[in-house]
Amino acid sequence: MTAVLELGGTHVTAALVEAARVVRRVRRGVDARGSAEHVLGAVVRCATDLDAAPGEVWGVALPGPFDYDKGVARYEGVGKFDDLYGIDVGSVLLDGVWPRPGGVAFLNDAHAFALGEWHAGAARGHRRCVGVTLGTGVGSAFLADGAVCRDGPGVPPLGRVDLTRAEGRPLEGTVSRRAVIARYGDRAADVRDIAARARAGEGRAARVLYESLRPLGAVLAPYVRDFGATALIVGGGMAASWDLVGPALRDGLGDTPVALRAAALGGDAALVGAALYARPR
Incomplete structure (x- = not known):
């Protein structure tokens, strides 16, 4: 099974995916205009509640602007997640989620959508x-x-x-x-x-x-x-x-x-x- 996160403007979802099927999910509300502490706290708690196996490489889908290679938020003046600007979200997840992930792979949420539909939809x-x-x-x-x-x-x-x-x-x-x-x-x-x-x-x-x-x-x-x-x-x-x-x-x-x-x-x-x-x- 693969552990994943999807961050949207109103909620964050953590899930376990096996054979292109979601077998478990946890969802929490998020205020996209909230503080970095609020947004990232909700993400970390949601991921921890999933109770994925330790050492998993998590797939994380979220909207831009975001440096997906470095895992750093670049939201500025876009009306959502502005307080996250410049934060190394990857490090926050690696340090905050329990059991500890083995890595994080970030991708754009529209890309994740298309990949899912191409693979199994x-x-x-x-x-x-x-x-x-x-x-x-x-x-x-x-x-x-x-x-x-x-x-x-x-x-x-x-x-x-x-x-x-x-x-x-x-x-x-x-x-x-x-x-x-x-x-x-x-x-x-x-x-x-x-x-x-x-x-x-x-x-x-x-x-x-x-x-x-x-x-x-x-x-x-x-x-x-x-x-x-x-x-x-x-x-x-x-x-x-x-x-x-x-x-x-x-x-x-x-x-x-x-x-x-x-x-x-x-x-x-x-x-x-x-x-x-x-x-x-």
Whole structure:
């Protein structure tokens, strides 16, 4: 079994993964705007509660900006985990988690998601695929035979779709939880509420979702085509409304020859991907 951690904006999950299946998990709430002591304390307690075997190499999936090779947080002015800036998170985990880990392998959470889906989910059997997560922001990963590509034909700058533009503005100004809520005009409604209203026949809600998501498909189309991806897998909180998300993305993709699918592993995809990444290669 492989021990893993996934840190998100509202929670941290520790899990044991065996044969691409989560066999045990522990979850704790986290305030992404909280102090470093709060955030890292929650992470260490969550990992310790898992009671993994000593000497395990842990896979840890978390969002950027982060120095994944050195294990140092680089969050600054991004509205989450800012108090962690400059902290050697790897050392905190190695010194604080009990039983003591034997090492820590960090990776981007969108990369972990795509790896999990490629290994055991909706992208299984596809040599080249693109994974996209839709939530607070837009995460992405371009995989070739399970390896993350950060440059080359069909790969956006640094492998990050969020650095591109849609309809003359930064992509996340159109496609993100914040952007959808702002476009809808009711800050008391979350994306799932807007989706429910769209299903109930509210034209404005359906139009807002379509007009927010179709541009993402249009932005992705040339990258997916040039990269030679045969599968485009979408996960994250917004993908829960796949009956509305899928058709809008498909319209934006046009005749791009790619299998568009919702994530098959749900919230376990990043955990499975982190476990795969942490294994000896």
